[in-house]
Amino acid sequence: MESEVRLMKGNEALAHAAIRYGVDAYFGYPITPQSEIIETLMAQRPWQSTGMTVMQVESEVSAIHMVYGAAATGKRAMTSSSGPGISLMQGGISYLCGANLPCLIVNVMRGGPGLGTIQPSQADYYQAVKGGGHGDYKLFTLAPSSVQEMADFVSVAFDWAFRNCNPAMILADGTIGQMMEKVVLPPARPRLTDDEIAHKYPWAIDGARHSRIGSNRIASLELDAAVMEQRNCERQHKYELAEQNDARAEATLTADAEVLIVAFGSAARICAKAVDLARAEGLKLGLLRPITLWPFPSAYLREAAEHARGILCVELNAGQMIDDVRIAVESRILVEHYGRLGGAVFTPTEIVSAAKNIFKL
Amino acid sequence: MTTEILIAGFGGQGVLSLGKILAHAAVMEGREVSWLPSYGPEQRGGTCNVTVVISDERISSPIVDSYDIVITLNQQSLSKFEQRVKPRGILIFDRYGMVDLPKRTDINMYAISAVETAHAEDVDKMLSMVVAGALLSISPIVKPESLLAALQSVLPAHKHDLLPTNERAFNLGAQCVVAKEH
Incomplete structure (x- = not known):
């Protein structure tokens, strides 16, 4: 049963994967195009099986701060939303980074700015990787391009977050959230016990159960500038190591590519077909798909672009990853940009045409 | 082989459900599948569509320019998607209420009477299964037994008493292909 092939939406796959990973708590507020995440969690009733808490709370601001509270106790906590809700969470995300707390935040992007539209978009790239909140911080940002990756990246994100004591984000879009594909869900495993958490995460607050060694204190506030600088330097060192070791990308037909397309998430799927169409015409297009948006896979990109005379950065936004x-x-x-905005989506031939026009192929 | 399919009509006609059943049937046959709805503020009476890609290989894009098979169940969808059928592709349209008929001569066009048949046979709510029967009689993209097995897996158990009626609706489909236009 564990390796059974299922057909489900990206949002549903992510919710199932969260239960199977042993997530302790989900706090969220519904918003299209990701409401199936909380719907699936509620329908599955994991509080009866794994003991996972699932709460629909009164706002996204509450959700992210409940994540903060749960994360401070060493629990695996997550939330999900779309752009408008993720914007409301930015203060909490900054605090989580300041307090060195691990968690998972899922953004299934829709067209913006503002309330915008519910159709797919990738316009929250800057917000995810350039720091949507205040202060010097980064989010480990994964960009799934299939339903399978929506499931698989839950464990990748949480593992990274707990290894580095920092929030991680899954940055998907409406297409990946809403589409159904085949998926093999990860094997189920139990949630950690309180003793396991105390052993694995000595920083976690536990009501001073182990008071003879003192109690832990978790806060982002530190009024002594010298201490604060030191904390920031340690954080930046952690980020430097991540940049060296944790970037991921997928290269397709890049070895002889004359023009390299760089695209992430759903856009990369459309570009994969564009590359096939172009190759059938004898045009040497290749594709590099950043899987982590931060750390950005710069070394992979330089290698893939080695023989290219041009790079076409294809995004469902006005040009951010570029x-x-x-x-x-x-x-x-x-390096040139091709994009569609506000929920409009390009087609494979549109991208081939853009590559031809821009690079005179 | 890859087959790119679009099904379009009014919300409530079972457009998304038909796509879902086709997708499940293809998975049962061990094939690759993507199912992408025109999700949005659609509701009963509004238009909606779904793109289903069925392939023997890994599917690159769930979003395509043109389709091997387009099925339309209302005038808006027929007018909108006639031009999106690939040359030599298949257009299946329900003729009920159609005023502007399709004009292309480089595709295979089939008029069907699924809406009228479903109504006459009192299976209005199983319109999508009538359309499925018509589709598989024109292009056997999945086996009929896979489709019926898929329906069983998609329908919640408390609705399994409706399976025989659905099968009857499916079997009506082949007879409601009224004309091959080209």
């Missing part, structure tokens, strides 16, 4: 692409190749290669 900044990181240009930094990665140090502007030695012409």
Whole structure:
């Protein structure tokens, strides 16, 4: 049963994966296009099976701060929303980073700004990887491009978050959340016991159960600037190590690519077909798909672009990831953007045409 | 082989459900599948559509430019998607209430009377199964037994008493292909 192939939506797969990973608590507020996450959790009633808490709370601001509280006790806590809700959470996300707490935040993006539209978009790239809240912090940001990755990235995100004591984000979009594909769910495992948490995460607050060694204190506030600087330096060191070790990307037909397409998430799926169509015409297109948006897979990109005379950065936004692409190749290669905005989605032939027009193929 | 399919009509006609049953049937046959709805503020009476890709290989894009098979159940969808059928592809349209008929000559067009048949046979609520029967009689993209097995797995257990009626609706489908236009 564990390796059974199922057909389900990306949102549903993520919810099932969270229960199976042994997540302790989900706090959230419904919003399209990700409401199936909380719907699936409620329908599955994991509080009866694994003991997982699932709460629909009164606002996204409450949700992220409940995540903060649960995370401070060493529990695996998560929330999910779409752009408008994720914006409301930014203060809490900054506090979680300031307090060095692990958690998972899922953003299934929709067109914006503002309430925008419910159709898919990738316009929250900057917010996710450039720090949507205040202070020097980063979120480990995974960009799934299939329903399988919606399931698989729950454990990848949580494992990274707990290893680094920092929040992680799954940055999907409406297409990935709403589409159904085949998925093999990860094996179920039990939630950690309180003793296991105390052993694995000595920083967690536990009501001073182990008071003879003193109680833990978790806060982002530190009024002594020297101590605060030291804490920040330690955080940045953690980020440097992540940048060296934790970037991920998938390269397709890049070895001889004349023009390299760089795209993430659902856009990368559409671009994969564009590459196939172009190759059938004899045009040497290749695709690099960043899987982690932070840390950005700069080394993978430089390698993939080695023989390219141009890079086409294809995004469902006005051009955000393109900044990181240009930094990665140090502007030695012409990098151009192609995108659609506000919930509109490009088609594979549209991307082939754009590549032809821009690079005179 | 990859088959890219679009099903479009009014919300409530079972457009998304038909796509879902087709997708489940294909999974049962061990094939790759993607199912992407035109999710949005659609509701009963509004238009909606679903793209289903069935393939023997890993599916690259769930979003496509043009389709091997387009099925339309209302005028808006027929007018909107006639041009999105690939040359030599298949357009299946329900003729009920159609005023502007499709004009292309480079595709295979089939008029069906699923809406009228479903109504006459008192299976209005199983319209999608009548359409499924018509579709599989025109293009056997999945086996009929897979489709019926998929229906059983998609329908919640408390509705399994409706399975025989659904099968009857499915069997009506082949007879409601009224004309091959080209």
